[in-house]
Amino acid sequence: MEIKLARTAGFCMGVRRAVDIVLEIAQHETSRRIYTYGPLIHNPQTIELLKNRGVNPIENIEEIQDRENAILIIRAHGIAPAERKKIKESGVKIIDATCPKVGYVQAIIKKHAALDYTVVIVGDKEHPEVDGLLGYAGGRGITLATLDDVDKLPSFDKVCVVAQTTQDSDNYSKIVKKIKNIYPHSIIFNTICSSTEQRQAEVIAMAGEMDAMFIVGGKNSANTRRLADLAQKQQTPSFHIETPTEMENINFGPYNRIGVSAGASTPNWIIDRVMDKIMEGQSRKLKKIGKLLNLWISTIKTDVYSALGAGCLCLACMLLQGIPVKLSFIAITSFFVYAMHVLNRLISRKPAGLIGSFREETYQRHGKLYCFTALASILVALVLAFNNAVLPFIFLFVISLAGILYNMRILPKKWHFRSLKDLPGSKNIFMSIAWGIVTAILPALNKNYSFHAGLIVAFGFTFGIVFIRSAMSDILEIQSDKLIGQETIPVFFGKTRTLTVLKIISLILLALLLFSYPAGWTSSLSYFLLVCILYIWICFQFCDRKLGLSGAVKEGLLETSYIMAGFCVLLWRVF
Numbered sequence: 163m164e165i166k167l168a169r170t171a172g173f174c175m176g177v178r179r180a181v182d183i184v185l186e187i188a189q190h191e192t193s194r195r196i197y198t199y200g201p202l203i204h205n206p207q208t209i210e211l212l213k214n215r216g217v218n219p220i221e222n223i224e225e226i227q228d229r230e231n232a233i234l235i236i237r238a239h240g241i242a243p244a245e246r247k248k249i250k251e252s253g254v255k256i257i258d259a260t261c262p263k264v265g266y267v268q269a270i271i272k273k274h275a276a277l278d279y280t281v282v283i284v285g286d287k288e289h290p291e292v293d294g295l296l297g298y299a300g301g302r303g304i305t306l307a308t309l310d311d312v313d314k315l316p317s318f319d320k321v322c323v324v325a326q327t328t329q330d331s332d333n334y335s336k337i338v339k340k341i342k343n344i345y346p347h348s349i350i351f352n353t354i355c356s357s358t359e360q361r362q363a364e365v366i367a368m369a370g371e372m373d374a375m376f377i378v379g380g381k382n383s384a385n386t387r388r389l390a391d392l393a394q395k396q397q398t399p400s401f402h403i404e405t406p407t408e409m410e411n412i413n414f415g416p417y418n419r420i421g422v423s424a425g426a427s428t429p430n431w432i433i434d435r436v437m438d439k440i441m442e443g444q445s446r447k448l449k450k451i452g453k454l455l456n457l458w459i460s461t462i463k464t465d466v467y468s469a470l471g472a473g474c475l476c477l478a479c480m481l482l483q484g485i486p487v488k489l490s491f492i493a494i495t496s497f498f499v500y501a502m503h504v505l506n507r508l509i510s511r512k513p514a515g516l517i518g519s520f521r522e523e524t525y526q527r528h529g530k531l532y533c534f535t536a537l538a539s540i541l542v543a544l545v546l547a548f549n550n551a552v553l554p555f556i557f558l559f560v561i562s563l564a565g566i567l568y569n570m571r572i573l574p575k576k577w578h579f580r581s582l583k584d585l586p587g588s589k590n591i592f593m594s595i596a597w598g599i600v601t602a603i604l605p606a607l608n609k610n611y612s613f614h615a616g617l618i619v620a621f622g623f624t625f626g627i628v629f630i631r632s633a634m635s636d637i638l639e640i641q642s643d644k645l646i647g648q649e650t651i652p653v654f655f656g657k658t659r660t661l662t663v664l665k666i667i668s669l670i671l672l673a674l675l676l677f678s679y680p681a682g683w684t685s686s687l688s689y690f691l692l693v694c695i696l697y698i699w700i701c702f703q704f705c706d707r708k709l710g711l712s713g714a715v716k717e718g719l720l721e722t723s724y725i726m727a728g729f730c731v732l733l734w735r736v737f
């Protein structure tokens with residue numbers, strides 16, 4: 163079984179830039195209404211999310227009523243100069259998100275049209291990019307799409323040929339060759355965007371190797387359709403799908419090696435969910451290993467894996483501090499973590515069907531069951547804590563309440579931050595503190611434990627591991643979080659800076675664990691827990707989506723950093 167994700171799948175530079183520009187404006191603009199001139203990208207799911215953020219596509223400037231208080235964003239395809247002039251004169255503020263590569267083609271056309279060249283644009287006549295390019299030719303432009311169209315060209319003195327940036331390179335080469343034969347003095351520019359060329363080349367190569375190809379992206383996206391055509395042309399069974407729901411009836415039986423690519427306007431979260439579906443389909447074919455894999459993924463999807471990991475961390479923290487192991491505290495931690503994860507997910511669910519993690523589907527389907535098990539879990543945790551002593555119960559009660567309040571809107575509407583969750587990065591910090599309390603402090607309170615440096619080390623260890631893991635998950639979801647306006651740490655600081663901070667935290671943890679035993683603060687388990695840090699460094703690689711792992715697998719691998727703590731305890735006991 164092999165599932166391969168194309169390195170080039172997903173947003174290209176121009177689309178990412180345009181989306182970032184729009185989201186930046188949506189985030190800070192409070193007084194003016196925001197519009198895009200046509201759908202920002204050819205992906206209906208993203209357009210719906212943008213509408214939720216107050217960004218609406220229009221087809222005509224007349225659709226804007228209050229022009230003084232409007233911002234109009236020109237999408238990556240660009241527009242014709244005459245249209246731009248018309249918008250400017252209407253009084254609407256323009257923000258230009260035209261892709262620089264499209265801008266380059268516009269400049270070529272403008273320059274050659276001014277030098278009396280006839281500009282031949284090879285592209286789809288109906289495509290907005292071509293429409294914009296034609297505008298730069300100032301009446302000296304001709305569009306054509308096929309080899310046959312070349313025969314219909316009139317005779318010219320001076321010809322300049324350019325391509326729509328997302329043209330099929332093979333088709334363009336053939337057309338160019340024919341034009342050169344007829345007009346030997348024509349000037350040819352290869353304006354097909356390198357991102358498009360690489361994407362197409364990768365699809366052709368993959369289709370040759372794989373048993374089936376899945377091309378993910380809007381049915382209205384020309385570049386995605388072109389990828390699907392290319393895959394089809396290689397005689398490889400190919401599926402052009404817009405959302406994972408279209409995969410329900412696909413029989414994965416005959417396909418052992420599956421390749422996945424996506425158009426330039428396909429967001430990561432849709433690609434990830436397609437990868438999840440393929441993974442599900444493929445693992446059904448692997449008998450025993452497949453069952454184990456499915457079981458593992460089910461525990462990840464249902465948050466049971468996180469809860470088990472929390473139990474492992476609690477065990478490690480007790481042994482690190484030299485506290486006798488009490489199973490009830492491991493159970494309290496697991497039940498608490500499960501309940502908080504589920505309740506918070508239920509309260510702050512992302513708009514279903516459009517976006518969301520691989521968990522969204524199960525949460526949607528079994529919402530009531532999740533709610534019941536979460537409430538039962540928190541109740542069991544509280545009873546167990548009370549059974550141990552009053553102080554752990556009070557602590558647990560307070561953090562449980564804080565956990566539920568975290569998502570609730572407690573401040574008035576006029577405030578930008580209405581709930582704790584609106585504070586950038588608060589999720590990671592609060593979650594890490596809560597985990598630190600249940601894994602390290604609660605078991606210590608049980609023994610009327612006086613303050614000891616080991617407590618700080620244990621708390622710091624859990625805090626660090628949980629913080630790194632949750633921030634790495636946020637890095638993987640940076641694109642969808644930006645779209646729904648969730649200000650996570652990577653959204654706020656950027657991926658690179660976040661990764662640097664996480665690496666620094668991991669180094670601090672490393673130093674803490676190295677010195678805590680010789681300093682007499684903790685047991686020698688601290689040395690064994692270094693394996694967790696090593697594992698985290700490996701995990702930093704998972705932040706690269708192009709590894710081609712499904713969303714659930716990536717999340718599971720990150721959460722294994724908790725399970726690793728249990729593994730370290732095992733090693734410590736053995737050695």
Ligand code: SF4
Pocket residue numbers: 174175176177238239261262263264327328355356357358426
């Ligand atoms: S495909 Fe290329 S030219 Fe088109 S928007 Fe993306 S980066 Fe720009």
